[in-house]
Amino acid sequence: MNTLVTRIRASLKKNACLARAAAALQKSGNLTRIGTALVFSAVTAGAVACGGLPLRLLVLVVACIGLLEFLAMHTGPARPGLKVAGVVLCAAIVLSQGIDPLVTLAATVLAAPAAGLVVLYGRFRGRDSLSVTDYAPLFFGTVYIPLALQLGLYLAPAEQFLVILGAVASDTGGYYAGTLFGRHKLCPRISPLKSWEGFVGGLVLCTAVCLLMGAAAGHLQWRFPHLPLWAWALMGAVLHLAAVAGDLFESAVKRGLGRKDSGSLLPGHGGMLDRLDSFLFVLPAYMLIRIVTRLAQGS
Numbered sequence: 001m002n003t004l005v006t007r008i009r010a011s012l013k014k015n016a017c018l019a020r021a022a023a024a025l026q027k028s029g030n031l032t033r034i035g036t037a038l039v040f041s042a043v044t045a046g047a048v049a050c051g052g053l054p055l056r057l058l059v060l061v062v063a064c065i066g067l068l069e070f071l072a073m074h075t076g077p078a079r080p081g082l083k084v085a086g087v088v089l090c091a092a093i094v095l096s097q098g099i100d101p102l103v104t105l106a107a108t109v110l111a112a113p114a115a116g117l118v119v120l121y122g123r124f125r126g127r128d129s130l131s132v133t134d135y136a137p138l139f140f141g142t143v144y145i146p147l148a149l150q151l152g153l154y155l156a157p158a159e160q161f162l163v164i165l166g167a168v169a170s171d172t173g174g175y176y177a178g179t180l181f182g183r184h185k186l187c188p189r190i191s192p193l194k195s196w197e198g199f200v201g202g203l204v205l206c207t208a209v210c211l212l213m214g215a216a217a218g219h220l221q222w223r224f225p226h227l228p229l230w231a232w233a234l235m236g237a238v239l240h241l242a243a244v245a246g247d248l249f250e251s252a253v254k255r256g257l258g259r260k261d262s263g264s265l266l267p268g269h270g271g272m273l274d275r276l277d278s279f280l281f282v283l284p285a286y287m288l289i290r291i292v293t294r295l296a297q298g299s
Contacts, residue, residue: 033268040266040275041168048160059153060094063146065272069262070145073254074137081118086138089114090146097153104150111142145273148280151287162213163286166236167279169205170243177201191251199244206243207236227293235289239282246281250274 047058067086075082092107115135152160178198186194214232227235250273254262263271 036266036268037168044164045161048157048164051157056094056097056153059149060091062272062276063094063149064090065265066145066149066262066276067141069265069271069273070141071137073257073259073262075135079118081121082115082135082138085111085114085118086141089138089142093142093146094150094153097150104147108142108147111139115139144280145276148284149276151283154287158213158217159286159290162210163239163283164279165209165213166206166239166286167243167282169209170202170240170282171247171278172202173205174198174202174244174247177204187248190248190255194244194248202244203237203240206240207233210236210239231293235286238289239285242281242285243278246278249281250277 044058047055064087067090068083071079071082071086089107089111093104096103096107115138118135118138152163155163174194175198177200178193178195181197181201182193182195184196185192186196186199210232211229214227214229214235217226250262254260261270262273265271266275269275
């Protein structure tokens with residue numbers, strides 16, 4: 001693969017843009033990133049296509065891993081009581097979808113007292129030197145990750161694909177447009193590598209995905225009201241803004257904690273949370289668009 005890319009790069013020396021693209025692709029880190037993304041996308045697409053229990057289990061596993069990474073970033077890896085509380089709350093939130101919304105609400109609210117019980121147990125055993133405020137990430141992380149991901153289980157398969165493809169398109173377009181054309185920094189104090197050129201690339205690709213989904217909406221199992229194509233384009237812009245905000249938010253969290261990645265589970269990407277960051281904002285944004293659109297159309 002590297003030999004082929006090298007030959008392509010040599011033949012395109014006169015075109016600086018394409019040469020940079022070949023050089024970026026030739027990096028082993030980029031090839032690893034692409035391979036990991038393809039595997040992760042295939043697993044996700046299969047679970048969404050199957051629906052039901054496979055999708056619910058995937059959401060549960062992803063939510064648990066993401067929450068554990070979030071907790072480890074804030075309190076360190078050696079907090080078994082906190083991990084157990086996080087996994088139990090994740091399971092209650094995700095598995096309660098479609099059963100009783102009150103269970104979801106209770107599990108989310110219980111994150112705070114659950115963290116308090118872990119603190120009290122550690123104090124009682126004389127093994128815990130952290131303060132109560134060090135366990136606040138359990139409550140925030142529970143709302144930020146499993147509760148946000150659980151929203152996707154209420155969507156039709158076509159809507160689930162729309163949200164996933166929108167987040168992926170925003171990330172992919174932003175990454176490669178920024179790599180090839182990036183000159184003007186978007187927010188250097190939070191994420192030095194992000195550029196306005198990447199922002200535009202992600203906007204174009206995310207909007208294109210939404211337009212294609214909107215054009216095919218009549219042939220899909222859809223629960224969204226009928227919209228003109230300009231509204232689908234506007235939706236793409238909103239979802240892209242949410243994706244960028246989610247990415248920048250996690251970058252700010254990691255920068256504040258002195259971390260480069262949330263973990264090392266996914267080669268070329270970092271941790272699970274590094275792969276989910278934009279999606280955790282895109283999904284609630286789509287749900288809000290869905291609610292506002294239904295209210296506006298009186299349905």
